[in-house]
Amino acid sequence: MKKLINDPESVVSEMVAGFVAAYPKKVKQVPGTNVVVRADAPVQGKVGIVSGGGSGHEPAHGGYVGKGMLDGAVAGEVFTSPTPDQVFEAIKAVDGGKGVLLVIKNYTGDVMNFEMAAELAEVEGIKVEKVIVNDDAAVENSTYTVGKRGIAGTVLVHKIAGALAETGATLEEVAAVANKVVANLSTMGMALSPSTIPAAGKPGFTIDENEMEIGTGIHGEPGIERSEIKTADEVADILLNKVVNQLHLEKNNEVAVMINGLGATPLMELYIVNNRVSSVLKEMDISVRETFIGEYMTSLEMAGCSITLLRLDQQLSELLDAQADTIAFKK
Amino acid sequence: MKKLINDPESVVSEMVAGFVAAYPKKVKQVPGTNVVVRADAPVQGKVGIVSGGGSGHEPAHGGYVGKGMLDGAVAGEVFTSPTPDQVFEAIKAVDGGKGVLLVIKNYTGDVMNFEMAAELAEVEGIKVEKVIVNDDAAVENSTYTVGKRGIAGTVLVHKIAGALAETGATLEEVAAVANKVVANLSTMGMALSPSTIPAAGKPGFTIDENEMEIGTGIHGEPGIERSEIKTADEVADILLNKVVNQLHLEKNNEVAVMINGLGATPLMELYIVNNRVSSVLKEMDISVRETFIGEYMTSLEMAGCSITLLRLDQQLSELLDAQADTIAFKK
Amino acid sequence: MAFTVDEAKLWLINLNKIYQQEKMYLSELDQAIGDGDHGINMARGFNELNKKLETAEYHTTADLFKDAGMVLLSKVGGASGPLYGTAFIKAGGALKDKEEVTKEELAAALFESLEGLKLRGKARLEDKTMLDVWIPAIEFLQNHPKVDWDEFKKLVKEKMEGTKKLEAKKGRASYLGIRSVGHIDPGAASSYLLFVELARVCEGVGL
Amino acid sequence: MAFTVDEAKLWLINLNKIYQQEKMYLSELDQAIGDGDHGINMARGFNELNKKLETAEYHTTADLFKDAGMVLLSKVGGASGPLYGTAFIKAGGALKDKEEVTKEELAAALFESLEGLKLRGKARLEDKTMLDVWIPAIEFLQNHPKVDWDEFKKLVKEKMEGTKKLEAKKGRASYLGIRSVGHIDPGAASSYLLFVELARVCEGVGL
Ligand SMILES: Nc1ncnc2c1ncn2[C@@H]1O[C@H](COP(=O)(O)OP(=O)(O)O)[C@@H](O)[C@H]1O
Numbered sequence A, B: 001m002k003k004l005i006n007d008p009e010s011v012v013s014e015m016v017a018g019f020v021a022a023y024p025k026k027v028k029q030v031p032g033t034n035v036v037v038r039a040d041a042p043v044q045g046k047v048g049i050v051s052g053g054g055s056g057h058e059p060a061h062g063g064y065v066g067k068g069m070l071d072g073a074v075a076g077e078v079f080t081s082p083t084p085d086q087v088f089e090a091i092k093a094v095d096g097g098k099g100v101l102l103v104i105k106n107y108t109g110d111v112m113n114f115e116m117a118a119e120l121a122e123v124e125g126i127k128v129e130k131v132i133v134n135d136d137a138a139v140e141n142s143t144y145t146v147g148k149r150g151i152a153g154t155v156l157v158h159k160i161a162g163a164l165a166e167t168g169a170t171l172e173e174v175a176a177v178a179n180k181v182v183a184n185l186s187t188m189g190m191a192l193s194p195s196t197i198p199a200a201g202k203p204g205f206t207i208d209e210n211e212m213e214i215g216t217g218i219h220g221e222p223g224i225e226r227s228e229i230k231t232a233d234e235v236a237d238i239l240l241n242k243v244v245n246q247l248h249l250e251k252n253n254e255v256a257v258m259i260n261g262l263g264a265t266p267l268m269e270l271y272i273v274n275n276r277v278s279s280v281l282k283e284m285d286i287s288v289r290e291t292f293i294g295e296y297m298t299s300l301e302m303a304g305c306s307i308t309l310l311r312l313d314q315q316l317s318e319l320l321d322a323q324a325d326t327i328a329f330k331k
Numbered sequence C, D: 001m002a003f004t005v006d007e008a009k010l011w012l013i014n015l016n017k018i019y020q021q022e023k024m025y026l027s028e029l030d031q032a033i034g035d036g037d038h039g040i041n042m043a044r045g046f047n048e049l050n051k052k053l054e055t056a057e058y059h060t061t062a063d064l065f066k067d068a069g070m071v072l073l074s075k076v077g078g079a080s081g082p083l084y085g086t087a088f089i090k091a092g093g094a095l096k097d098k099e100e101v102t103k104e105e106l107a108a109a110l111f112e113s114l115e116g117l118k119l120r121g122k123a124r125l126e127d128k129t130m131l132d133v134w135i136p137a138i139e140f141l142q143n144h145p146k147v148d149w150d151e152f153k154k155l156v157k158e159k160m161e162g163t164k165k166l167e168a169k170k171g172r173a174s175y176l177g178i179r180s181v182g183h184i185d186p187g188a189a190s191s192y193l194l195f196v197e198l199a200r201v202c203e204g205v206g207l
């Protein structure tokens, strides 16, 4: 394991400290926690939005704290959901009187911890709504299982819910639009190499020089299936196909596209993937309103990428276009 | 070699195509070249700024094309300076009548190719100035050698020269401020793992599990010295020290800080490095006007980072703060 | 003989030692079918709990368990944090202010823990989770007026190992689908360790 | 006997084959003390040149060289592109419209190439660059009225290998300082190949 760290036990607290030190005009830390909130939090008369999860997904989630997106982000230990007390601190720090929306990625741990925090907040009289993001097309949905995971598409939920919250909308309205995004959102990922949790010291899985994993999540976990390594175009086709089918996209639909790097994959390769994605979508007469390419939701130093599509309508388009001024996402 | 590519021979052209397809409102490609220019190029009455170099440094340089930074970027083959004809195409495409500034990183190849392009442009009656960026503190300067390399600090030259060009300044003024940035700029890098040129198929150097390279550049080349792997704080101290000395920084100086990831190093680790950098600078009474953390000038999938400091004065501060609207750098 | 606050404390202190020892083993189980942090999470949480136990004084097992639950809740994280946290908080709640706890009372308290786990995690038997150890363990305690602790240890071991053949329906391992078969569930393993250590402590006082 | 446009063409066509063969070798030399692309650059440039030669017709060596220089300039890239490009353009310029070229004229043309290289790259002898092959090679050609091509080949080989002991002062290898010692300069190696192939062609026509 080769990492620029001091002590595996303190990576999260040092990361949060280094992050807050870099951007004092944009964010502040809730003392004694790994919670980061807008410098001007709580914003009175605005629904607060809190997200978070395990660390190791940077710039998620602290990078999305700011005007037009999140009010607060909670950083758990690496790949480990944050605890209810930390989430509760975030809720309290961002509540400006209109209630707080929790944007939760669909993992058992995240759901349970955020739920318990919501219960604590309600006891204190803070109105809380939850939206569960489950954009991962790799996992089958079933009433007997926990269902699909939340992965990179979550950033677009932050963007659009955040934009609506800026307009002074109610908690119910903000939750409704977040759920609408989730209903129109699909992501599929793949990995060429695994990532290593600092405290574990060795990678989450091993993978041969000529293999790749399809359907990986963002927690260094193995994917849904393993295959021979393929070209960028073939990979793009596999991922895109799954996502397009999942969303039942049709001619003349309009979408936003996100090509997300998982950590170690150069931007060059993401652009090459987009070269294929954009031409396939064009052939399908699906129009692309905006393309996001970069590292939005990573998995430490995993090599690989995910493709996200969000089907847009008038409302979602306008909110997507709205101003956002965060550290990792500016419009 | 595990890469998301189709053919090592065509990575650059596919990358440029995928890039331009993603951002049609911001950039356009000069047909038949790997040159990318502002969508509104040439901007009349504004000095044009062209930079570029080998590919593999993404988001440099295409990501910095846009209002307030570059007018054009030329992408050579991977880690290979672009050829004079391509640079010449960029100069022609961005000249709005006030001449063109070439921002060149100090490599023999870049200097020669850009110089030849400048000679071609002058024959056509286009006024051209050149600024050579040599911010790499790892390399000793000497009249007998080529001198210091240009690395991540180059992005701040783009930022500040670009901001002045937006004000309608003359070519001489823009070149002068670019040179002022260079005179106050210093960067030092290190690597934990090498990168692989697609067409070469294997890494540029090998490095043991318990070793690191100090003083690496951005071309997958070995560094200046090899040492035992150290903690993030120790690494930060080594790099920062060198840069602070190089600039002869003193109490009450004001600087901009850039912690640049070389490709595979997670943002988490860059934040941890900044945790140290910001506290050491504070102890030294050097004030930080702004901190940039992220992947600004990469070396494919190399793991490692560089630290850049730019000493600011009134003029540089104002230009640093000015608006910029590019794909990879927004203010 | 009875289970007092000292026994409860001994259980948790020993458990901490065990989770520190088994940190890598539990994480490796989690690397195979999850995200590889289960041992790290348990070791972090119980280490914090241990620090607390070194300084705090408790008069009742109920208070001890409630506090333990709160520490685990705020220090373990992930899926196991709210689950183990809930388990101890519920057990504490069930024991009220009793100073000594009989075997029946302990069984009843742990039954409340199990109910809490089910409510929080919504998992069922054979979903390949810690419940596959908890459900048979509590059933055994409730159905045997006099517990044969060796039998009990054998049972939880069997059930823990039995998760190997199951396909996960809950938790991260469920994303692997059929590929989750063939691996022991990490939470079942940590729960197995918890029950074995409970058995040892109970044997010691002849419960 | 003379060096005609056919010989010039043969030289470049053979050189292309050689650079394709030695692509990995030259890149490995460059990986040791540079950025690892020299073989890739040369192979790309000469491949393009070869394509051009397959279709274009030339009446003079001068035109052929000038065109070759332009192709190399726009296809090789890096440091070697402008250098080899310049070398051929300068040689072409020196040869004007001669249809046949004597040994003296060829030597004089290559001397112009060398002057171009020096002007463009500002390197000097023993800076560990291609000049460490070019300078002695041209000197030899100019100082020997009748060239012993075997001697010539021996000389350029020696000079190429001689770069091993030098510390680089120019080009990327200079960043390595003392660590550049012990490796052959990749540009010296590609220039060595260029001169060896020139010798073979000249031998063939008895120049
Ligand atoms: N819904 C659930 N009900 C009961 N136990 C669960 C549930 N989901 C997960 N678990 C248990 O939690 C364990 C994983 O814990 P841990 O690795 O610490 O958290 P995470 O999965 O969030 O990384 C699993 O092995 C399983 O036994």
Ligand SMILES: Nc1ncnc2c1ncn2[C@@H]1O[C@H](COP(=O)(O)OP(=O)(O)O)[C@@H](O)[C@H]1O
Binding pocket: B079, B080, B081, B108, B109, B110, D030, D034, D035, D036, D037, D038, D039, D041, D042, D077, D078, D079, D080, D081, D083, D117, D120, D121, D122, D123, D128, D129, D130, D131, D170, D171, D172, D185, D186, D187, D188
């Ligand atoms: N200033 C110079 N003068 C002459 N030759 C040079 C000079 N700089 C570099 N070279 C030659 O160029 C070679 C490297 O070429 P190449 O690898 O293609 O370009 P780059 O160094 O830009 O990657 C070196 O081995 C050296 O022989």
Ligand SMILES: [Mg+2]
Binding pocket: A054, A079, A080, A081, A109, C035, C037, C078, C079
């Ligand atoms: Mg986890």
Ligand SMILES: [Mg+2]
Binding pocket: B054, B079, B080, B081, B109, D035, D037, D078, D079
């Ligand atoms: Mg090169």
Ligand SMILES: [Mg+2]
Binding pocket: C030, C034, C035, C036, C037, C038, C078, C172
């Ligand atoms: Mg886990």
Ligand SMILES: [Mg+2]
Binding pocket: D030, D034, D035, D036, D037, D038, D078, D172
């Ligand atoms: Mg090279």
